[in-house]
Amino acid sequence: MDNKRILIIEDDRRIAQNISRGLQQEGFHTEIAYEGYNGRNLALSQEFDLIILDISLPGLNGYEICRNLREQKPYLPIIMLTALGEMEDKVEGFKLGADDYLVKPFDFRELTARINACLRRSDMLNIHKHEEVLQVADLVVNVTTKTVQRGTKYIELTAREFALLEYLIRNKGRVVSKMDLGEQVWNLNFDPGTNVVEVYINYLRKKIDKDFQQKLIHTRSGMGYVLKEE
Amino acid sequence: MDNKRILIIEDDRRIAQNISRGLQQEGFHTEIAYEGYNGRNLALSQEFDLIILDISLPGLNGYEICRNLREQKPYLPIIMLTALGEMEDKVEGFKLGADDYLVKPFDFRELTARINACLRRSDMLNIHKHEEVLQVADLVVNVTTKTVQRGTKYIELTAREFALLEYLIRNKGRVVSKMDLGEQVWNLNFDPGTNVVEVYINYLRKKIDKDFQQKLIHTRSGMGYVLKEE
């Protein structure tokens, strides 16, 4: 078995480290996030085979992370941890798409059993599970599911808008000329006399930057546009 | 004898763990679900050789799970557990297709005897029980038996409709282009000039989404289609 990667999102440092140590002895590679936003970003930006997710967390809570990850990575197995007495969590957890849950405190062997069960199941679905997720600041662009979100807000883009944003985010930090955009996002023999790029940059700004303090699309007069934080 | 896999669906943690421990000593591999939805999902998505099913459960109750599993996995043996005094349960249980039942509290040797009897019977039937079941929200697609259900309603699909739905559900959450669908569900040198994909998406929607509040097939204009909840 190749080395499976597991992300533990749990604010109780002792519990997190116990789990982590135990799983490493079982031959897993583990990472820990002690806080919600960090956990979500790690899960989105790296390739994990499974997430262990506590419900009560500082920052984003477990429910929100679970719903969000389901949207972004439909096949990533998630095991939820709930504190004793939060019985309703089970139903909630499943509604949100968790694959399994465990009530704390739990026996460590039970955890590994569930992990192995989840991984086996996910291996059986031999579809290519590779999801491409691109990120700048709090903007998340999922190329596979064609979804975009800024912070917690989901944003609907048309095909052309998405193509433009995808090109910008793949070249984040770099100034791209309107000619570049015309050739890459529209077609190769692109008419320079049109202002369609400006129009679409405007559409994107309305959807992505308008309601937010921090602007991500910047104009470099005479040069082109950049997507970056700052 | 290779290691048989048994799923225990029982909300009383003490009972569940006693059974589990005992069966493990007998050489079985066991899993526990303490709640109904979880139990059903585990039973559907993994390969078990036998289910031990309590009747009163949080979430889905034992009756509902039993009826559902019978439909999806007709050959999966189910042993029901009933509390003392719930005599009617026996009749109910058998009506719903349980293979055997036990009244709590019971002698552990009696349980193993019944388990072995059930397994022997099911081995004799010698049916290859590899069932592949895919799920999104309340839509259940059994690839092995070619059956589809949405909620409690059974849905008849033609071969082409089923192939299309299977491809969509295997790629749930992912936007698949009409070209993809044409190549994967129709044939590899697919004529892009035809609108047969639209027509079949329309057929599927009529059968799967039309009578339901929550739509599962979504159009992303200029990109393709997605199967997902919400």
Next chain:
DNA sequence: GCCAGTTCTAAGGGTTTTCTAATAAACAAC
């Protein structure tokens, strides 16, 4: 060969997306 069920084609009308074109605003250089 006939029938029932299934698959596909073709055409319409409706919706959404894309682009154009014209005006307003911002910018850069003097």
Next chain:
DNA sequence: GTTGTTTATTAGAAAACCCTTAGAACTGGC
């Protein structure tokens, strides 16, 4: 500040895209 150039914004025309339907072509069982 003035001027010329570049960019932003808007509305509406044009195009692309998608849905729906009816019926033709095909299929397999009898």
